[in-house]
Amino acid sequence: MFNLKIIIASTRPGRKGPAIGSWIYDLAKKNSAFEVTILDLAIINLPFFDEPHHPRLKKYQHEHTKNWSILIDNADAFIIVTPEYNYGYPATIKNALDFLYNEWNYKPVGFVSYGGIAGGTRSVQMLKQVVTCQKMMPIPESVNLPFFTKYLNEQEGFVPEEGIIESAGLMLAELAKWAAALKTMRKS
Amino acid sequence: MFNLKIIIASTRPGRKGPAIGSWIYDLAKKNSAFEVTILDLAIINLPFFDEPHHPRLKKYQHEHTKNWSILIDNADAFIIVTPEYNYGYPATIKNALDFLYNEWNYKPVGFVSYGGIAGGTRSVQMLKQVVTCQKMMPIPESVNLPFFTKYLNEQEGFVPEEGIIESAGLMLAELAKWAAALKTMRKS
Numbered sequence: 001m002f003n004l005k006i007i008i009a010s011t012r013p014g015r016k017g018p019a020i021g022s023w024i025y026d027l028a029k030k031n032s033a034f035e036v037t038i039l040d041l042a043i044i045n046l047p048f049f050d051e052p053h054h055p056r057l058k059k060y061q062h063e064h065t066k067n068w069s070i071l072i073d074n075a076d077a078f079i080i081v082t083p084e085y086n087y088g089y090p091a092t093i094k095n096a097l098d099f100l101y102n103e104w105n106y107k108p109v110g111f112v113s114y115g116g117i118a119g120g121t122r123s124v125q126m127l128k129q130v131v132t133c134q135k136m137m138p139i140p141e142s143v144n145l146p147f148f149t150k151y152l153n154e155q156e157g158f159v160p161e162e163g164i165i166e167s168a169g170l171m172l173a174e175l176a177k178w179a180a181a182l183k184t185m186r187k188s
Numbered sequence: 189m190f191n192l193k194i195i196i197a198s199t200r201p202g203r204k205g206p207a208i209g210s211w212i213y214d215l216a217k218k219n220s221a222f223e224v225t226i227l228d229l230a231i232i233n234l235p236f237f238d239e240p241h242h243p244r245l246k247k248y249q250h251e252h253t254k255n256w257s258i259l260i261d262n263a264d265a266f267i268i269v270t271p272e273y274n275y276g277y278p279a280t281i282k283n284a285l286d287f288l289y290n291e292w293n294y295k296p297v298g299f300v301s302y303g304g305i306a307g308g309t310r311s312v313q314m315l316k317q318v319v320t321c322q323k324m325m326p327i328p329e330s331v332n333l334p335f336f337t338k339y340l341n342e343q344e345g346f347v348p349e350e351g352i353i354e355s356a357g358l359m360l361a362e363l364a365k366w367a368a369a370l371k372t373m374r375k376s
Contacts, residue, residue: 125317128316128317128320129313129316129317132316132320132325132326132327132328133328134328135327135328137320137325138320139320139323140320140321140322140323177373178373180372181369181370181372181373182369184368184369184372185365185366185369
């Protein structure tokens with residue numbers, strides 16, 4: 001069983017990330033390959049990167065960094081749930097990534113993105129460049145939600161159509177496959 | 189032992205790719221983890237992509253595609269040796285990548301890039317986005333050569349300083365590590 005962390009990138013008042021995050025969390029929980037946790041960056045509440053040393057050295061000065069390090073270190077795989085701001089990723093997720101280094105290494109990451117016509121894909125495309133520098137594999141199987149508000153309602157949260165649920169299933173299956181292979185690299 | 193293919197991306201008359209490719213080939217051959225082959229795109233001489241079906245289906249109509257498929261299919265890892273044209277990758281390497289799909293899956297790729305002040309890194313950064321779509325892991329350990337012509341001479345070819353040789357050693361070690369892990373994914 002793999003430890004899967006779902007990271008909710010948006011933190012602004014009125015954000016839709018938690019509704020979409022809860023949906024992918026429920027789906028992932030049904031997959032027996034995973035033990036699943038949500039990491040909501042609004043709750044984790046990291047400041048802008050404030051460590052004096054490169055994270056590669058793990059000489060963390062702050063409690064918030066040490067806590068974040070523990071949460072990421074014991075993960076085997078990630079799903080980043082992200083919107084797109086100005087055709088790019090929000091600062092919150094870049095900042096959360098930049099705080100650590102070794103803790104991310106040799107782990108796969110999938111993406112659930114949401115936005116207008118591009119479905120948040122430009123945000124994801126930029127994130128892919130960042131995560132490979134941290135030795136994460138950004139898997140191509142993803143969930144991208146153009147005009148996502150049509151699937152949101154106040155009573156039930158995020159209720160997508162069947163094709164989207166299928167994409168999520170493919171992403172989860174591939175994440176498990178990568179998680180198994182890359183776990184062997186962390187032991188060696 | 190892993191089958192490592194070194195792909196020389198540039199094909200223009202007067203190109204410097206073969207000199208740099210020969211250098212990394214000689215270094216890789218000394219690494220007992222690898223059996224090494226050079227794939228020079230100028231010799232392979234693919235036309236612009238001309239298959240009617242998506243490569244995922246492997247319904248290849250042309251001999252050049254079938255031959256290229258065999259060369260890539262039996263590789264365990266790649267090094268792409270590439271210049272930077274207009275801050276991006278040359279069409280030749282994008283075209284060679286686009287011809288196939290399954291043959292690239294679950295394999296790591298390292299980069300040796302050369303150029304002016306940026307050392308070809310912008311070309312590599314764009315390639316990273318492409319290769320993850322084909323389920324390749326673009327490893328961050330790379331060789332990037334700014335103002336590379338200073339290391340070229342007519343008698344000895346490409347003769348870099350010690351730090352560059354160390355970077356290449358790191359890249360080869362990581363490529364072997366990824367090749368071992370990802371090989372298990374192709375069997376399953």
